[in-house]
Every structure is written in structure tokens, then in C-alpha cells.
Amino acid sequence: MSTETKKVAKVSEPLFSKKNRRLLSDPFNDNNPITVQVLGICSALAITVKVEPAIVMSLSVLFVLAMGNVVISLMRNIIPNRIRIIVQLVVVATLVIVVDQVLRAFAYDVSKQLSVFVGLIITNCIIMGRFEAFAMANKPWKAFLDGIGNAWGYAVILILVAVVREFLGTGGLMGIPIIPESWYIVNGGVYANNGFFLFPPMALIVVGVIIWIQRSKNRKLIED
Amino acid sequence: MKLVRNLLDSTKGLVEKDGKRNIFFPLWDALNTMAFVPGHTTHGGAHVRDAIDMKRTMVMVIFALIPALLFGAWNAGYQHYEVALGMESTLMDNFLYGMGKLLPLIIVTYAAGLAVEILFSWLRNHPVNEGFLVSGILIPLIMPMDIPLWMVAVSTIFAVLIGKEVFGGTGMNLLNPALTARAFAFFAYPQWISGDKVWVNTIAENGQGVVDGYSGATALGQLATTVGKGMNNPETQSVVNMFAADGQYSIANSFFGFIPGSIGETSALAILLGAAFLIYTGIGSWRIMVSMFLGGLSMGYIFNLFAVNEFMNVDPLHQLLIGGFMFGMVFMATDPVSAAQTNKGKWIYGFLCGFLGIMIRVFNPAYPEGIMLAILFMNVMAPLIDHYVVEGNIKKRLKRANA
Numbered sequence: 001m002s003t004e005t006k007k008v009a010k011v012s013e014p015l016f017s018k019k020n021r022r023l024l025s026d027p028f029n030d031n032n033p034i035t036v037q038v039l040g041i042c043s044a045l046a047i048t049v050k051v052e053p054a055i056v057m058s059l060s061v062l063f064v065l066a067m068g069n070v071v072i073s074l075m076r077n078i079i080p081n082r083i084r085i086i087v088q089l090v091v092v093a094t095l096v097i098v099v100d101q102v103l104r105a106f107a108y109d110v111s112k113q114l115s116v117f118v119g120l121i122i123t124n125c126i127i128m129g130r131f132e133a134f135a136m137a138n139k140p141w142k143a144f145l146d147g148i149g150n151a152w153g154y155a156v157i158l159i160l161v162a163v164v165r166e167f168l169g170t171g172g173l174m175g176i177p178i179i180p181e182s183w184y185i186v187n188g189g190v191y192a193n194n195g196f197f198l199f200p201p202m203a204l205i206v207v208g209v210i211i212w213i214q215r216s217k218n219r220k221l222i223e224d
Numbered sequence: 225m226k227l228v229r230n231l232l233d234s235t236k237g238l239v240e241k242d243g244k245r246n247i248f249f250p251l252w253d254a255l256n257t258m259a260f261v262p263g264h265t266t267h268g269g270a271h272v273r274d275a276i277d278m279k280r281t282m283v284m285v286i287f288a289l290i291p292a293l294l295f296g297a298w299n300a301g302y303q304h305y306e307v308a309l310g311m312e313s314t315l316m317d318n319f320l321y322g323m324g325k326l327l328p329l330i331i332v333t334y335a336a337g338l339a340v341e342i343l344f345s346w347l348r349n350h351p352v353n354e355g356f357l358v359s360g361i362l363i364p365l366i367m368p369m370d371i372p373l374w375m376v377a378v379s380t381i382f383a384v385l386i387g388k389e390v391f392g393g394t395g396m397n398l399l400n401p402a403l404t405a406r407a408f409a410f411f412a413y414p415q416w417i418s419g420d421k422v423w424v425n426t427i428a429e430n431g432q433g434v435v436d437g438y439s440g441a442t443a444l445g446q447l448a449t450t451v452g453k454g455m456n457n458p459e460t461q462s463v464v465n466m467f468a469a470d471g472q473y474s475i476a477n478s479f480f481g482f483i484p485g486s487i488g489e490t491s492a493l494a495i496l497l498g499a500a501f502l503i504y505t506g507i508g509s510w511r512i513m514v515s516m517f518l519g520g521l522s523m524g525y526i527f528n529l530f531a532v533n534e535f536m537n538v539d540p541l542h543q544l545l546i547g548g549f550m551f552g553m554v555f556m557a558t559d560p561v562s563a564a565q566t567n568k569g570k571w572i573y574g575f576l577c578g579f580l581g582i583m584i585r586v587f588n589p590a591y592p593e594g595i596m597l598a599i600l601f602m603n604v605m606a607p608l609i610d611h612y613v614v615e616g617n618i619k620k621r622l623k624r625a626n627a
Contacts, residue, residue: 190374192372192415
């Protein structure tokens with residue numbers, strides 16, 4: 001029995017170690033922000049009528065979440081615990097204003113379509129959730145990966161829901177009609193668009209069905 | 225019967241667990257239990273069972289639906305030939321016309337619904353649920369007869385999948401599956417399920433076109449047009465005249481059912497015959513029917529007091545006889561699974577179904593079938609009502625015990 005204490009060597013972790021890769025891949029399935037953590041449902045219901053705004057929304061959230069996570073992570077040791085929510089809000093608000101102004105300058109039409117929802121990214125639960133749960137306790141690089149991962153997990157579901165809703169609700173994708181005009185009943189065909197998919201409740205049902213399918217494939221997620 | 229028994233017995237070996245055709249077991253089992261009372265014995269604690277099992281309960285509901293179904297089939301033909309086209313037609317012509325419209329609807333509904341049920345009985349390993357037996361006949365009775373059949377199929381699949389299987393199948397559903405199907409169709413394909421054109425077939429026949437001035441509007445559709453117009457407006461008055469004793473939608477016509485509407489809903493008389501049967505056999509809850517009737521009636525009187533348009537001014541009893549109120553009251557609100565379970569809860573549940581139904585119908589003429597929405601809403605609220613009734617009972621008893 002040696003009395004020597006083993007010196008713990010501080011090995012620097014490689015940038016894409018297994019752990020870090022999991023930060024990116026987990027939110028796609030096992031820890032998806034929408035279907036497993038059930039965060040960010042509000043925007044999933046509100047802006048998934050069409051695919052284009054859903055994509056823009058996803059990119060905006062990606063930017064805000066990744067940047068915000070890095071900023072919060074850098075400041076994590078100097079943020080007083082009592083006012084951390086306010087500090088987090090200031091960081092999100094700043095980033096959201098940047099996104100909003102960029103959208104207005106370069107993609108005015110989409111910005112008009114998204115209207116108030118860009119501003120409402122501030123209240124998107126995923127962002128505050130990740131700040132609180134991850135960025136406050138991890139280093140910037142990990143926080144950055146976590147932000148990217150969660151934003152992509154969010155984006156995948158958002159775009160999936162939007163594809164289903166736009167296709168079944170309007171018969172097209174990205175505003176381009178896919179189902180031929182002659183198929184419609186008014187033109188002598190048999191098909192009709194399903195107007196229910198344009199209402200928010202259907203987004204909830206589509207998200208619910210995605211959760212259902214995901215859980216029946218991924219047994220880990222079923223809690224007793 | 226012997227033939228059926230022999231057929232079932234001879235195919236039993238094929239479909240059993242190690243048989244060659246065991247994927248057909250759910251279908252075989254469904255046929256077997258439908259034709260014969262199964263020889264199951266109870267396991268677990270309670271051994272007391274009602275004399276009739278669930279499949280036979282469901283068959284009783286179908287018996288109760290027969291008067292409404294037969295009358296509705298005749299009325300579909302009557303509205304088409306005699307009212308819309310102004311032709312002479314016999315009772316048999318009318319009836320066959322309606323049956324011709326109704327049968328495809330029934331077949332499509334059963335095919336679509338049972339397909340989902342059988343799929344789930346494989347996936348989940350449970351027997352095919354009896355519940356769909358009734359839903360499959362209720363859905364055609366509350367759809368417009370000329371709705372494209374695939375829409376009925378899609379609505380049925382949605383109702384069975386999202387309304388029932390998601391929650392664990394028959395007995396677990398929050399919502400009434402038949403109403404879920406109709407609500408889905410209503411929001412998804414409004415053009416084919418609401419408005420003046422869908423309830424009566426007005427296609428010309430033998431060169432006979434639609435009678436001048438005829439509109440296929442339902443009583444509710446007509447009343448909705450009076451909203452927002454003055455009560456002395458001539459158009460409003462002409463609608464009011466239709467509801468007078470000699471008008472098209474007179475209280476007698478509404479009671480006997482000579483008005484346009486979906487196949488099952490028009491005749492209050494036929495529905496009440498079914499109601500009597502359901503109450504007599506103890507399958508439908510009379511508490512829900514009575515309280516829902518009272519709920520609708522009281523909302524009608526409240527509207528009468530504050531009437532600012534003719535829709536609010538309709539006689540409360542007349543108000544209940546038009547649209548889907550009666551049908552909803554007898555066959556939808558009393559669904560034993562989605563309604564409240566406690567006796568006190570049933571009174572509250574039924575009363576609010578009627579109260580809210582008339583309220584939605586009158587306040588928002590865009591949703592003439594407020595009854596449907598009200599019952600679905602109260603389906604969701606039913607567990608909450610039961611919870612408070614049970615809690616209240618516990619509290620009362622505790623108080624008595626501690627006193």
C-alpha cells in the first residue's frame with residue numbers, strides 16, 4: 001500500500017470528445033427539447049403553419065441559443081445568483097434584437113410573417129431552460145455545442161411539423177403548390193385540402209403524434 | 225346459428241396462436257364474441273358481472289338508433305324529391321333514395337374504423353374493441369349524405385386513432401369518437417359539412433330542377449341569417465314566418481322531422497323512441513338526458529329574456545327540436561365512457577352540455593352545431609366534475625364521522 005497520492009493529471013479534453021459529441025446528438029432524440037423536455041411548445045404551435053417561417057425561426061433560435069449559451073457561460077462565475085434571471089434576460093433580449101433587425105434589413109417579408117414571434121424568442125422556454133440548466137454550470141465550448149444541439153433538436157421538430165401542416169393544409173411546400181390543381185374537387189378531382197391543419201390545435205396533435213412515435217421506438221423514454 | 229358455430233369452430237385451429245393464419249385471430253375473435261356470448265370466466269377479485277356484456281350493450285344502442293335511421297333515410301328522399309324538386313314520389317322511393325346514400329357511408333365508416341381497430345389489436349395484443357360497433361353507425365348519421373366518402377374515412381380514422389387508441393382504446397377515451405370524427409370533418413372540410421348546400425341533394429332529376437326560391441338551408445342556417453339584422457327587417461320577418469305554425473320549420477315539422485339536416489338528427493320523435501328504449505334497458509343515463517334537456521331549455525329562456533335578434537327569440541322548446549340537440553342529448557352525451565360517472569356529476573355534466581350547446585349555437589352562428597362542441601368540451605371536463613363530486617362526498621362523510 002503506497003502512501004503516495006496519485007496525481008490526477010489534468011488532461012485537456014479534445015474538442016469533439018465523445019461527451020461533447022453527445023451534447024450535439026442527444027437533443028435529436030433522447031433529450032429533444034420539444035418532444036422530451038416539452039419546452040418551446042408555444043412557438044411550435046404558432047409558426048408551423050408554413051415551412052418558410054419555421055426555417056427562419058429555427059435559424060434565429062439557433063443563433064440566439066448558441067451565442068447566448070456562450071455569453072452566459074463566460075459570465076457564469078460573475079453573475080450574482082439572485083439576479084441571474086434578469087442577467088439572462090438581458091442577454092437574450094440583446095441577441096433577439098440583433099436577429100430582429102437583421103431580419104428586417106435582409107428578409108423583410110419573412111420578418112413580417114413572423115411578426116411578434118421573433119420578439120417572443122425571448123420567452124422561448126428552451127433558451128432560458130438551457131441557460132439555467134447548462135450554460136450556468138459549463139464551460140463556453142460545451143455550452144456552445146449544447147446550444148447548437150438543442151437548437152437543431154428544436155428545428156428538426158419545428159420543420160417536421162411545418163412540413164406536415166403546410167402540405168396537408170395547403171397542398172404545397174414553401175409556398176409552391178405540389179398537388180396538381182386538377183386533383184381538387186372544385187376542378188373535377190377528388191382531393192381537398194384539410195383546413196384543420198391550419199389551426200393551432202392540429203400542431204399540438206402533430207407534435208403529440210411525433211412524441212407517440214418517438215416513444216414507441218425509443219423505449220428509454222418511457223417512464224413508469 | 226349452428227352453421228356459424230360450425231364455421232367458427234372449424235377455423236379455430238387456423239387462427240390460434242400457433243395456427244397458420246394467426247394474424248386473423250382478432251377478426252375471428254370479434255366475430256366469435258359478437259355472435260356468441262364468450263365463455264370467459266372472471267379472474268381477480270370481483271366476480272359479479274352484469275347479465276349482458278359489452279358487445280350486447282352496444283347492440284342495444286344500435287337497436288335504439290333504428291327508428292332515427294329509418295326515418296332519416298326516408299326524410300333524405302323526401303327532402304330531395306318532394307321539397308327540393310317538387311316531384312311526386314312514393315314512400316318506398318324516398319326510403320330507397322336515402323338508403324342508397326346511407327349504406328355507402330356506413331360501409332366506409334366501418335371499413336375505415338375497423339381497419340384501425342384491427343391494426344391496433346395486432347400491435348397492442350388486445351381484442352377488437354366493441355365500441356366501434358356503435359361509433360360506426362353514429363358517424364354516418366351525423367354526416368351530410370353527399371360528403372365525399374374518403375373524407376368520412378379520414379375523419380373516422382382520425383377519431384379512432386386520436387380520439388380513442390391514443391388513450392388506450394375503448395373504455396379509456398376522453399372524447400366521444402363519433403363526435404370527434406364529426407368535429408374533425410367540420411374543421412377540416414367545412415365546405416362539405418356546413419352551409420346551405422350540403423344537407424339536401426338538389427341535383428335535378430328527370431329534367432326536374434329545383435323549385436323556385438328553394439334553399440337547402442337547415443333551420444339553424446336560416447336563423448343564423450337573422451343575426452345582426454333588426455327584428456323588424458323584412459328578411460328577418462320572412463325567416464320568422466318559416467318558424468310559425470304553418471311554416472317550413474314549424475314546431476310540428478321539427479318534432480316529426482320533416483326538415484333538412486343530417487340523416488339521424490332531424491326527427492325528435494324517432495330519437496325519443498330510441499331514448500325510451502335506452503332508458504328502459506338501463507343503457508342510456510336518464511339523468512344526463514333530462515339534465516341536458518333542462519340545461520338547453522334554461523339557456524333558451526335566458527336568451528328569450530334578453531333577445532336582441534330572432535335567433536335568441538326562438539321558443540326554447542322549438543330551439544331544442546332543431547339541429548343536433550336531440551340526437552346529441554340521447555346518443556352522444558350519454559356515451560358511458562366519456563360522460564361523467566357519478567350520479568351527481570351526470571346532472572352537472574348534462575345540464576352544462578345543454579346550456580353551453582345552445583349558447584355556442586346562438587352566440588356564434590358560424591358554429592351552428594354548438595351541441596357537438598359543447599358535448600366534446602364537457603367530455604373533457606367530465607373527469608374534473610367527477611373528481612369534485614367524489615371529493616365533496618368524502619368531505620361530507622368525514623364531517624359526519626368527526627362530528
